[in-house]
Amino acid sequence: MSRHLLLTAWAFPPARTSGVYRAAGIAEAFVRAGWHVTVLTGPAALFRANGVADETLLETVDPRIEVVEVPLEHHELSTDITAWSRTRARQPEMWARRRLRRDQREFPESWYGSWAPALRRAADAVHAARAVDLALGTAAPYVDFVPGEHLHATHGVPYILDYRDAWTFLTFTGEAPAGLTDAVRERERSLMRGAFQVWFVNDPIRGWHAAQYPDSAALMRTVRNGYDLPATAEGPESFGVTHRDRSTGPLTFGYIGTINFGAFPLEEVTEAWRIARKELPEGTRLVLRGHLGRTGEGSPQLLAALAAAEPLGIVYEGPVRRSELAEVYQEFDALVLALPSGPGVTSGKVYEYAATGLPIVSVHSAETPVGEVLGDTDHWHAPRSLEPSEIAAALVAAGDQVRSTTQADRRKAIASGTRWERMGILNTAIAQVEAELEAGARS
Known part of the structure; x- marks a missing residue:
């Protein structure tokens, strides 16, 4: 039986938000490499309702990729007022305060932390149906790392952290973001410590994290973005x-x-x-x-x-x-x-x-x-x-x-x-993943 990848990506086609092409490319590359791929993602209806969807992107998704939508009441994209709670509709400021407190309890990321319990349940269901061999979360949001962390803790599944950006510093300035907490720093340190690999889209971001977390530097790889070939391309x-x-x-x-x-x-x-x-x-x-x-x-x-x-x-x-x-x-x-x-x-x-x-x-x-x-x-x-x-x-x-x-x-x-070309870049990265998995299995 082929290996099973669980990929978590808040945005996946038909969403057309930042990072969706990388997520779709990772899923496609693993499928081409012979893996079974399951994707945990946000509800497509949220993106469609807010004009941030491109239906033609669905044509690029390999039908062998299994997509599981995991519900989240989003602070911006959940615009159907009839689905809001009474508190959110009548006392939005109170709802926001409660929501942010809940976020911090579940995962230290404002507006997305509350997604963590649903992601854990979804990961458990996927793993029970077909054992997951590798989990990969592509962020932001960084709550995308939760399924890998969870399956590693409960079943020993190795996980990859894929950073398109940086959680604890601003890529525009190199400075710490406003409101950065010790809880975020410690969670990132813990995630790094338990990772199988950590991917970054360029060398400066990787270098910054290697200096911040030297004990995890050997796990870090630069896996760049790339361009996607048209469907009819011959090369x-x-x-x-x-x-x-x-x-x-x-x-x-x-x-x-x-x-x-x-x-x-x-x-x-x-x-x-x-x-x-x-x-x-x-x-x-x-x-x-x-x-x-x-x-x-x-x-x-x-x-x-x-x-x-x-x-x-x-x-x-x-x-x-x-x-x-x-x-x-x-x-x-x-x-x-x-x-x-x-x-x-x-x-x-x-x-x-x-x-x-x-x-x-x-x-x-x-x-x-x-x-x-x-x-x-x-x-x-x-x-x-x-x-x-x-x-x-x-x-x-x-x-x-x-x-x-x-x-x-x-x-x-x-x-x-x-x-x-994106597939060439990802093929190299996947070959390294497979070699390290095989080496680990033999040791």
């Missing part, structure tokens, strides 16, 4: 953008990703574009694609800023379905990688961008670890600072490169990006 090069002669005529720069007011550096991008467009071919545009904020509606401030940028040739053209990504990238001549800045900030988009083979202009601080992915390429244009003049110079340099790029140049750039 990892399939994400690459076909070379076209752009020696004359206007160019199209592109950005694909969520646009959050205050996090997306729209002000810097707009001012840099204002400067650069004087040296770029007439008619050159910057096309922004993606959801506006979590819900896709966008704040009034963001909508106003986008409207003000349009006369400069910066146009917003709406979100992109996951199934259409590769096709949309084909419309661009160069890419703008605009990210929040920080020493631990990572982005799934950088891998997609690398796979296209297109010239890439970074708009983020130098400490943001994009260089781990693009640093050895010659189509990455990284300004020395976030000064608009520096960004503008990078935009002009990228435009010059577009006009001079040959078919051989594009092929080389695409080939360099294929190393970041």
